[in-house]
Amino acid sequence: MRQVLARWIATGLGLADSLDWLAPLLMRIYFGYFWAETGWGKIRNLDAFAQRFVGWGIPYPHFSAALSGYTEWVGGILLMLGLFTRLVSVPLAFNMFVAIVKVKVKNITGIDDFAEMDEVLYMFILFWLMMAGPGRVSVDHLICRALRLGQPAEGVRTRPEERRKARF
Numbered sequence: 001m002r003q004v005l006a007r008w009i010a011t012g013l014g015l016a017d018s019l020d021w022l023a024p025l026l027m028r029i030y031f032g033y034f035w036a037e038t039g040w041g042k043i044r045n046l047d048a049f050a051q052r053f054v055g056w057g058i059p060y061p062h063f064s065a066a067l068s069g070y071t072e073w074v075g076g077i078l079l080m081l082g083l084f085t086r087l088v089s090v091p092l093a094f095n096m097f098v099a100i101v102k103v104k105v106k107n108i109t110g111i112d113d114f115a116e117m118d119e120v121l122y123m124f125i126l127f128w129l130m131m132a133g134p135g136r137v138s139v140d141h142l143i144c145r146a147l148r149l150g151q152p153a154e155g156v157r158t159r160p161e162e163r164r165k166a167r168f
Helices: 002-018 022-044 046-056 061-081 085-107 111-115 118-132 139-147 160-165
Strands: none
Touching: 022 046, 022 061, 022 118, 046 061, 061 085, 085 118
């Protein structure tokens, strides 16, 4: 019985390991689409969006609104493709940081209010993408494979665990 259970566990872990590309792909596509859609909406209604920036006291409201909208639109497209994922996560997270500091912090009365803010969740997702990378099903991964980045030098032998960690 113990051997059967061990085989099932090994099979399940092997299956999960072979599908390690799926979670980053789904996260990037869903989250990237979210950013592209919201960015496009801001770009299409830039004057109204800039007026909101005026009300929030953000300097250079028209320029800042355009920068925010295009950051979200272009950043979302790049996230969906898995292109420059780690790099594009930085300005998107900064966008959320500005939203928290300039708009949302006024409404926070306790830890519950902070924990329930969407912007904080978005920052954590972007942090995860920045640290974990886009996964194997991404343009970033294809570029790294083509340039042989993250691969051990020729002739250097590695253990299987080290090869798994070297994935982009």
